[in-house]
Amino acid sequence: KMENGVPTIGDSKLDSAVKQWLLHDKNPKTAAMIQEMVNQGNVEALKKCFSSRMEFGTAGLRAAMGPGISCMNDLTIIQTTQGFCKYLEVSFENLKERGVVIGHDARAHPSSGGSSKRFASLAAAVFISRGVPVHLFSDITPTPFVPFTVSHLGLCAGIMVTASHNPKQDNGYKVYWENGAQIISPHDKGISKAIEENLEPWPESWNIDEAQKSSLLKDPYEDIYKAYFKAIQAHCHHREINKSSEVKIVHTSVHGVGHIFVQEAFKTYELPPPYAVEEQKNPDPEFPTVKYPNPEEGEGVLTLSFALAEKEGATVVLANDPDADRLAMAEKQESGSWRVFTGNELGALLGWWMFYCWKQQNTDEGAVKNLYMLSSTVSSKILRAIAVKEGFHFEETLTGFKWMGNRARDLLDQGKTVLFAFEEAIGYMCSPSVLDKDGVSAAAIAGELISYLATKNTTLSQKLTAIFNDYGYHISKNSYFICHDQDVIRSLFERLRNYDGQKDSYPPECGRFSITAVRDLTTGYDSSQPDNKAILPTSRSSQMITFNFSNGGVATMRTSGTEPKIKYYTELCTPPGNSDVTSLKKELDELVDAIVEHFFQPQKNKLQPKPE
Incomplete structure (x- = not known):
C-alpha cells in the first residue's frame, strides 16, 4: 500500500513501529534494511524485527x-x-x-x-x-x-x-x-x-x-592492564617451580580477545609462554575455523590445538572463549588420546589447588573457619565434599555468576575470605579482585598447578583421581536439547508439575529410579523443606526443576537465559574411599537415559539434540 507516497504494510501497530524506527535510526545500513522490507511488503521479516x-x-x-x-x-x-x-x-x-x-x-x-x-x-x-x-x-x-x-x-x-x-x-x-x-x-x-x-x-x-x-x-587501558596483572600476582605461590618448569602448554583464544592477556598472565607468573594456535590467536568476528566458538563444546573447538600440541610435544591444552571469561582444559593421555575435562572436573582441580595453596600460606588452624567457596546449584557438589572434610564453608547459589559474584561481595564485606567459586559451564573465579568468572587468571593458575604436578610426576588426570579418592567420586553428565518454541518448553515443564494429569503433583519416579525430593525454583516449591518452600530465590521467568534420587543422584532441568536450550545436569557421588567408577558411570548413564525417556520423550520430536 502507498500512503502519502510512502509504502505501508496495512498493519497499524507495525506501521507505527516502522515509522518510528525510520524517524529515529541514523544508521544508514539498518534504516535501509527496514526500508527495503517495507518496499517489498515483507511482513514476516518486519514482524520478526518489531514484534x-x-x-x-x-x-x-x-x-x-x-x-x-x-x-x-x-x-x-x-x-x-x-x-x-x-x-x-x-x-x-x-x-x-x-x-x-x-x-x-x-x-x-x-x-x-x-x-x-x-x-x-x-x-x-x-x-x-x-x-x-x-x-x-x-x-x-x-x-x-x-x-x-x-x-x-x-x-x-x-x-x-x-x-x-x-x-x-x-x-x-x-x-x-x-x-x-x-x-x-x-x-x-x-x-x-x-x-x-x-x-x-x-x-x-x-x-x-x-x-x-x-x-x-x-x-583506562594502560592503567587497568598493569593493575589487573599486579592483582592476580597475589595468587602465584610457586614462582620458583614456575621459573624452572619444562611443561609445554598450548593455548587458544578461539578468534577472541584472550591471546595477549593469557600470554601476559603466564609472564606475570614467570611460567614459560604457552604455544599459541596461530590460526586462532588473532580476533576475528567471522570465527572461520570453528562451527561454534565455544570451548565448552569440547573436541570440535580444540582440533587445531591438539594438532599444535602433537607438533610441539605439549601435553596440556588451555582454551578461552572469545571474551576470555571462561577456561577449558584438555590433557594428553598415555593412550595418545586427549581427555577434555568437564567444567566440574576442572572445578575440582582448581578448587583443590586453591585450597592447597591457601593452606600452605595459612598456618593458623582457626583461619579456615573464615574461608568460603561457592558454586552454582547445577554444578558438582565436589566443593561441598572438600569443605566438609577440611572445615571451610561451602555455599550454593542459583545458576550464573551474577549470584556467586553478589554473594561473594556480601561475604567479603563481612570480612570473610572467598577463595574460589565456579560453575560447570567452565566458569572460574580465582580472585576476589574480579567478582565474575575470569578465564585469564584461571589460565595462569592452571599453568602453575600443571607445573607443580609435573614436579611430582603427576598428571592432571591422576590428581583428579586422587581428589576423588580423598573426597568421594563425583561423576557428572550434562547436555541439552535445542528448542526455539516457548510453548513446547512450557508444556514440557508443566507436564512435570502436573504429572499424570494431577495438578501440582511431581513424578514419584523416573523409570526404575525413585525420586526422594523435588525443588522447583520457578514456582518456589521444595519438598525437602518443612514448609515446602524453597530457600534459594525463585523466578517465574525461567524454568528450573531439581530431582533428588534415592541412589544419591541429582538431576536439574532448566532453560538457558541466553540461548534456545533446555539444559540438564546430573551427578552421582560416592563416599570417600569408594572407587568403583565403572559401576558409578553405568548407573549415571542409565539415570540419564531414563530422564531423557520419561521427562523429555513426550516432546522429543519437537526438540533438537545437542549437535555432535
Whole structure:
C-alpha cells in the first residue's frame, strides 16, 4: 500500500513501529534494511524485527545484530543506554563524580554496520551527553577487565559489549553494579522500565565524534592492564617451580580477545609462554575455523590445538572463549588420546589447588573457619565434599555468576575470605579482585598447578583421581536439547508439575529410579523443606526443576537465559574411599537415559539434540 507516497504494510501497530524506527535510526545500513522490507511488503521479516523488544534481564541483553527492536543495533544500544543512564542517575547522587566503565570485544556485523566497538562508543556518547565520566577502553579487553575496573576505580557501574561464546551474528550488553558483580533483581526491572521511558534518542546520543573530544572521556587501558596483572600476582605461590618448569602448554583464544592477556598472565607468573594456535590467536568476528566458538563444546573447538600440541610435544591444552571469561582444559593421555575435562572436573582441580595453596600460606588452624567457596546449584557438589572434610564453608547459589559474584561481595564485606567459586559451564573465579568468572587468571593458575604436578610426576588426570579418592567420586553428565518454541518448553515443564494429569503433583519416579525430593525454583516449591518452600530465590521467568534420587543422584532441568536450550545436569557421588567408577558411570548413564525417556520423550520430536 502507498500512503502519502510512502509504502505501508496495512498493519497499524507495525506501521507505527516502522515509522518510528525510520524517524529515529541514523544508521544508514539498518534504516535501509527496514526500508527495503517495507518496499517489498515483507511482513514476516518486519514482524520478526518489531514484534517484541529485546528483554533486558539480569544477564543484560543478548541477541542477533540487525535492524529493529528485537536486535542489537545502534538505536537499541542508544535506547538501552539512555534507560540505564537514567536509572543510575536516580540510584547514585554522585554518578557525575564517580562515572562508569565500558569495554568491548572484537565482534562485528558488516551488513548491519554493527560492531562491539561502535556500540561501546555510542554507549559512551550517551553517558557523556549527561555529564557522566566514562572510562572507555580504547581497545578490546577480556570481559573480566570491566568488573575489575568497577571495583578498582570505585565506579557506579560497568558495561561490557560482548556475546561471549555465542554464534558470530550475536552481540550482547552485560551490566555490572557498583559492587563489581553483575546486576541482579530488582535492578533489571528498574533498568527495563527506564529503557521504555527513554526510547526517543537524545540529540547528543548519536554524536560519537563529539564524545571522543570530551574531557569526560578517559581511556583506562594502560592503567587497568598493569593493575589487573599486579592483582592476580597475589595468587602465584610457586614462582620458583614456575621459573624452572619444562611443561609445554598450548593455548587458544578461539578468534577472541584472550591471546595477549593469557600470554601476559603466564609472564606475570614467570611460567614459560604457552604455544599459541596461530590460526586462532588473532580476533576475528567471522570465527572461520570453528562451527561454534565455544570451548565448552569440547573436541570440535580444540582440533587445531591438539594438532599444535602433537607438533610441539605439549601435553596440556588451555582454551578461552572469545571474551576470555571462561577456561577449558584438555590433557594428553598415555593412550595418545586427549581427555577434555568437564567444567566440574576442572572445578575440582582448581578448587583443590586453591585450597592447597591457601593452606600452605595459612598456618593458623582457626583461619579456615573464615574461608568460603561457592558454586552454582547445577554444578558438582565436589566443593561441598572438600569443605566438609577440611572445615571451610561451602555455599550454593542459583545458576550464573551474577549470584556467586553478589554473594561473594556480601561475604567479603563481612570480612570473610572467598577463595574460589565456579560453575560447570567452565566458569572460574580465582580472585576476589574480579567478582565474575575470569578465564585469564584461571589460565595462569592452571599453568602453575600443571607445573607443580609435573614436579611430582603427576598428571592432571591422576590428581583428579586422587581428589576423588580423598573426597568421594563425583561423576557428572550434562547436555541439552535445542528448542526455539516457548510453548513446547512450557508444556514440557508443566507436564512435570502436573504429572499424570494431577495438578501440582511431581513424578514419584523416573523409570526404575525413585525420586526422594523435588525443588522447583520457578514456582518456589521444595519438598525437602518443612514448609515446602524453597530457600534459594525463585523466578517465574525461567524454568528450573531439581530431582533428588534415592541412589544419591541429582538431576536439574532448566532453560538457558541466553540461548534456545533446555539444559540438564546430573551427578552421582560416592563416599570417600569408594572407587568403583565403572559401576558409578553405568548407573549415571542409565539415570540419564531414563530422564531423557520419561521427562523429555513426550516432546522429543519437537526438540533438537545437542549437535555432535
